[in-house]
Amino acid sequence: MHRAMDCSVCLWLIISFCWAWGASPGPVRTVFGALGKPTLLDVTPDLQQLTTRFEKVVWKRDTSDPVTKSIILDYSGGNSSIKLNQSMRFHPTNFSLEILETSRQDAEMYTFTGTQQYEEKEVHLRLEVYEEVSKPIIQVSKSLSNESCTLTLNCTAERGDNKTYCWSCPKHHAAWPCLHNGSLFNLSLDPWETDLTCICTASNPVNHYSTHIGASAECNIEPRGSDRLEVVYILPIILITVICAGLVIWYWVRHRGRKQQVPLKDESTIHTIYAQVQRAEKQKAVCTFPSAEDHACTTIYACAMGLPPDTAQTQTLGPTTVYASVTYPRS
Numbered sequence: 001m002h003r004a005m006d007c008s009v010c011l012w013l014i015i016s017f018c019w020a021w022g023a024s025p026g027p028v029r030t031v032f033g034a035l036g037k038p039t040l041l042d043v044t045p046d047l048q049q050l051t052t053r054f055e056k057v058v059w060k061r062d063t064s065d066p067v068t069k070s071i072i073l074d075y076s077g078g079n080s081s082i083k084l085n086q087s088m089r090f091h092p093t094n095f096s097l098e099i100l101e102t103s104r105q106d107a108e109m110y111t112f113t114g115t116q117q118y119e120e121k122e123v124h125l126r127l128e129v130y131e132e133v134s135k136p137i138i139q140v141s142k143s144l145s146n147e148s149c150t151l152t153l154n155c156t157a158e159r160g161d162n163k164t165y166c167w168s169c170p171k172h173h174a175a176w177p178c179l180h181n182g183s184l185f186n187l188s189l190d191p192w193e194t195d196l197t198c199i200c201t202a203s204n205p206v207n208h209y210s211t212h213i214g215a216s217a218e219c220n221i222e223p224r225g226s227d228r229l230e231v232v233y234i235l236p237i238i239l240i241t242v243i244c245a246g247l248v249i250w251y252w253v254r255h256r257g258r259k260q261q262v263p264l265k266d267e268s269t270i271h272t273i274y275a276q277v278q279r280a281e282k283q284k285a286v287c288t289f290p291s292a293e294d295h296a297c298t299t300i301y302a303c304a305m306g307l308p309p310d311t312a313q314t315q316t317l318g319p320t321t322v323y324a325s326v327t328y329p330r331s
Helices: 002-023 226-261
Strands: 028-034 039-041 056-062 069-076 079-082 088-091 096-099 109-116 119-130 137-145 148-156 164-168 184-189 197-204 207-214 270-278 297-305 321-327
Touching: 028 039, 039 119, 069 088, 079 088, 137 207, 148 164, 148 197, 184 197
Parallel strands: 028 119, 270 321
Antiparallel strands: 039 096, 056 069, 056 109, 069 079, 088 096, 109 119, 137 148, 148 184, 164 197, 197 207, 270 297
């Protein structure tokens, strides 16, 4: 009696286990959808190759009751019909289902069933809907001590579901794509750390946005030796300019002095010479000095061209007048 009951219990357990195994949905693939954007529910590549052989295809959507499912689409004999009043599109080439405008109510379990004669193929998809993240904003607070600078960077995105933040500094930490996780990032800079840029990336399963900040610029750290390099390049240019200007001034002054000391010869200068000739009268018994009225004077005009060669450099330019008085000897 007891043995018969034990056998019946074991048989019931075996049947229940087999039923539970057959009723299990099998592997579930997760699909991420962006809120307000199209979402594609597609089947696996191996089933896409069998689409031409399927005689019937059904897309179902699970409800709150795990036993009952609502049929979304029914495809048979080349004709498809959408059962639910939803904005969906069916692609018969690969049997995928597209939700045109995804809402949060669409985040459910979906089942694809393809029938080929007496064989069925199923694909289970879980749709998760997220709002896309917006571009993050970085807020900076700093403290200076001695020669170091400490920055506290706060990265926040206004919109988005399930946001995560990642900090990276590609130039100095190229091997670490994510140097720090979290919205707050504390960074200490030394004077030699110049031109350091950090990037904050806000992301979720449907999208990501990045914002960069110049950490060295926030600390007012400039490259060392930059002023020295500027002086090294500028000083020779200044010296060469001063030397060239001095040479030009020296040459101009010297050339001008020569022009003032050496006048040009003017061979066309005309010099007028006035000569006075006085006749001598016969001697009288009484030696008396002739008066001015007794002298008969003759004026001779002579024209001279140029100056003697030896006095050309000492004479001034322009007309020269020479007055000479000649007295004839008395007879």
